[in-house]
Every structure is written in C-alpha cells, then in structure tokens.
C-alpha cells in the first residue's frame with residue numbers, strides 16, 4: 473500500500489515536471505516534429521481500417537433493432553452521435569495506447585537500461601525535455617486529430633451500409649448525420665481525446681523513463697504502459713461523460 | 721608476480737602529468753542504495769594529464785563511482801570537485817557547462833540506437849556549440865571519426881556495428897567536444913583480446929592527442945597495465961591499495977592476490 477502511494481506521488485512529480493518544462497526554453501522543435509510524425513502518420517492506416525469497420529459493423533448491427541420500429545432513417549444521425557460522442561475517441565485512444573503507448577514504454581525503457589538517457593544528460597541535453605516532453609506533446613495533440621479523423625471514416629463506413637440498403641445520397645447522409653451534432657459534442661470529442669492522449673504519453677514515458685535495470689524491465693515498461701493507460705482511459709471516460717451530461 | 725603479463729602491454733610513452741593541478745578531487749565519498757552500502761568513504765585526487773585506473777570486482781561500485789564524478793549520481797556524503805568546481809554547488813547551466821568538458825564512455829557504449837553514427841556524433845556538438853556552421857560540424861565529425869579509425873561507418877546504424885566499433889564511436893562522441901577529462905566505464909568489457917588492445921591504444925592516443933586526464937574503470941588487468949599511470953584497487957567500498965600497477969600487485973594481501981590470479985587465469 474505504501475508502495476502504491478509512493479508511486480502515485482512519483483507520477484504526480486513526473487507530470488508536474490512536464491508542465492514546468494514544456495514552457496521553458498530551449499524547445500526541441502525537431503524532436504517534437506519527429507514525434508508528431510511518428511504518432512500521427514504511422515497510425516493513420518490502422519485508424520482508417522478500424523474506423524471504417526467500426527462504422528460499418530455498428531450500422532449493420534443497429535439496423536435490425538431500428539427496423540423493428542421502422543426507424544432505419546435515424547441511422548445516419550444515430551451513427552454520428554455514437555461515433556463522435558463515444559466510439560471514435562475511445563477506440564482511437566485504445567488503439568493508440570496499444571500501438572504508441574507500448575512503443576514509448578519500450579523505447580524509453582531500453583534507452584534507460586542501455587544508459588542512453590544518462591548519455592544525453594552528460595552531453596548537456598535535458599533528456600526529460602528531449603524524450604518525455606516531445607512525446608507527451610505529440611500524443612496530446614495527435615490523438616484528438618486522429619479521433620476526428622476516425623469519426624469521419626467511421627461515418628463513411630456507416631454510409632456504405634446505408635447506401636447499400638436505402639440508396640441515400642452522400643450529401644443527404646451527411647446532412648442527416650450532422651443534424652443532431654452540437655458544438656458541445658465536438659468540443660467534448662477534442663477535449664477528451666486530448667486527455668486520453670496526454671494519459672497515453674504520460675504513462676508510456678513514466679514507465680519507460682523509470683524502467684528497472686535489465687531487459688526484463690523494458691518488456692515490463694511496455695506492458696505496464698498499455699495496461700495502465702487503458703484502465704485510466706476508461707475511468708476518465710466515465711468521469712467525463714458524467715460531467716458533460718450535466719451540460720446537455 | 722607483476723611480471724607475469726608480458727612487457728609489451730606496458731604503457732609505451734610516459735604521460736605528461738602536472739602534479740600541481742588536481743582536476744578531480746573526491747573526499748570521503750559515501751553512497752548506499754537502501755541497506756546496500758556501495759561506497760564507504762572514497763578519497764581520490766586525479767592530476768592533469770594522468771590516467772588513473774580503478775580496478776575492482778563486478779558489483780564493487782565502480783560504475784557508481786564514475787557516475788558520481790560526472791554528477792549523474794549524488795553521493796550521500798562527501799564532496800566532489802571537478803576542474804575546481806564543487807559539483808553539488810552548481811546550478812543547471814553551470815553543471816551543463818562543466819559536463820561539456822567531461823567525456824563519458826559508457827559500459828555498453830550507450831549509442832542512440834535510433835540515430836546513425838553521424839547523428840550520434842552531431843548530437844552533443846550542435847547542442848553545446850549552437851553557432852557552428854554545417855561545414856564546421858561536418859569537419860568535426862570527420863575528424864573524430866578519423867581519430868578513432870572508423871571514417872567508413874559514418875552512415876551506419878549502431879545495430880550494424882561490432883562491440884569494439886560501438887566503443888570507438890562512443891569515445892568519438894565524447895571527443896567531439898574536446899573534453900579535458902575522460903571517464904571510461906569498462907572500455908574493454910566484452911571485447912576479444914585483440915580488440916581490447918586496440919581500445920587500450922586508443923585510450924593512450926586520446927591522452928596524448930587531446931591532453932586529457934582520465935579515470936578508467938575496469939577489471940581487465942591488461943587494460944589497467946597498458947593504460948594506467950596509476951592504479952587504485954576498489955574493494956568492499958574502499959580503496960585497498962594504490963600506486964603503479966607493479967606496486968599495487970606486489971603484495972601478499974589475499975584479496976589482491978586472488979583478484980590477480982583469477983584475472984590472469986581467465987585472460988589466458
């Protein structure tokens with residue numbers, strides 16, 4: 473139990489350090505840019521694929537229930553709400569946690585155990601800024617973009633199903649889809665994906681940065697990064713949904 | 721007994737040591753991890769131009785000691801002075817400036833494995849001397865690569881290099897800042913005898929060419945003999961003996977004898 477609270481305190485210190493160093497020069501522009509590319513571009517294909525399938529399958533599954541009430545015309549707006557409010561941010565975050573979070577954990581972990589982080593320190597580079605700040609910034613900014621993108625691709629998947637059944641045109645599908653979407657929905661989408669992204673970056677970096685000695689530590693860092701960030705993301709989802717629903 | 725290893729491993733050229741100029745000074749250094757007392761009171765002075773070898777068994781705290789000198793670890797007690805500055809009293813910028821004068825060659829080379837050799841060498845340079853032109857950077861990279869004899873590897877990734885090559889690039893990466901003090905953590909560990917000898921020669925060349933003082937940490941007696949101007953023996957958290965290689969091993973102390981015999985047998 474004591475260990476648990478010590479760990480919480482360490483994580484608190486770690487994030488405090490992030491907020492301090494993110495605003496202090498020198499800025500590692502080049503590395504931040506590299507990480508934006510790593511996190512963003514390299515995740516595009518898997519986000520596209522899962523987004524499309526999620527939209528398509530979800531529409532297909534919902535169709536039969538709605539058909540009972542003769543309400544299949546609600547499908548576009550129902551899918552838009554489901555995707556933008558819940559599915560896109562959550563699925564994106566889980567995928568990025570699995571793909572990028574584990575990657576960050578393993579990368580920083582192996583840099584720790586092979587003394588590369590100390591090597592940076594002795595060459596007058598702040599490894600926290602170079603490695604941690606750049607990665608956390610990247611996940612925090614890229615996950616919202618990817619979530620928006622997944623929402624859009626998911627709607628394309630939904631459109632394919634709707635088009636095959638009702639021959640609805642592309643424009644009228646999207647008009648109907650966005651009819652019930654409010655600014656609050658989009659704002660929440662961006663806000664919570666940013667929080668998930670921050671969570672993924674922080675957990676990955678924390679576990680890697682303090683990886684134990686040895687190669688076992690690297691695997692453990694990657695693994696813990698994924699498990700913990702997924703768990704925390706679900707808790708955050710619950711809290712945010714409860715909070716936001718007060719404003720609807 | 722000290723004559724068991726062949727004459728050829730002796731240091732060829734005597735070093736140019738300035739005994740009035742202490743570059744590293746450790747006083748009563750103590751360090752423990754939890755209940756494990758690793759260093760129990762270490763005193764050490766290193767003079768300008770001198771190569772000091774710290775010998776000790778695996779786990780005796782050699783890496784901890786060298787990391788304390790570089791300010792990577794803080795001692796629990798005692799003072800560390802490097803180039804006249806007390807490490808504890810420095811702020812972040814002063815520490816950075818001091819570190820640019822210290823070259824650290826890590827036990828596992830610690831090359832950045834996401835970057836090729838060129839970027840590895842460029843990394844410390846552009847971060848410490850921000851107003852260099854790209855030609856100057858290129859020139860500096862070519863010079864240190866040439867100094868360690870690995871010009872052809874410039875575009876290779878660390879994973880494509882052999883252990884000995886990694887060590888050399890690691891050393892080159894520190895030389896690029898023209899350090900005054902070199903810290904070598906087990907420079908020959910894991911290398912075959914021939915490659916080890918090349919690294920030993922390189923360490924001596926660096927001492928001559930770059931006029932560095934050095935701390936060389938090792939359990940390899942050949943390395944100790946051929947690179948050290950002075951040898952200290954670390955055991956149980958304290959320095960057991962110090963002096964020339966011959967003097968240190970000219971004793972009946974069972975710990976030192978055992979260390980010597982074990983090493984000699986495992987080397988041949």
Ligand SMILES: Nc1ncnc2c1ncn2[C@@H]1O[C@H](COP(=O)(O)OP(=O)(O)OP(=O)(O)O)[C@@H](O)[C@H]1O
Pocket residue numbers: 753756758776777778779780781782783784785827906939
């Ligand atoms: N950061 C740390 N946390 C806890 N214990 C440590 C830490 N660093 C070193 N130790 C312990 O201190 C002791 C000395 O370690 P050190 O790495 O200095 O040994 P060494 O003499 O360099 O050995 P080797 O020849 O194997 O490299 C070891 O028992 C090690 O477990």
Ligand SMILES: [Mg+2]
Pocket residue numbers: 782783784827905906
């Ligand atoms: Mg060591």
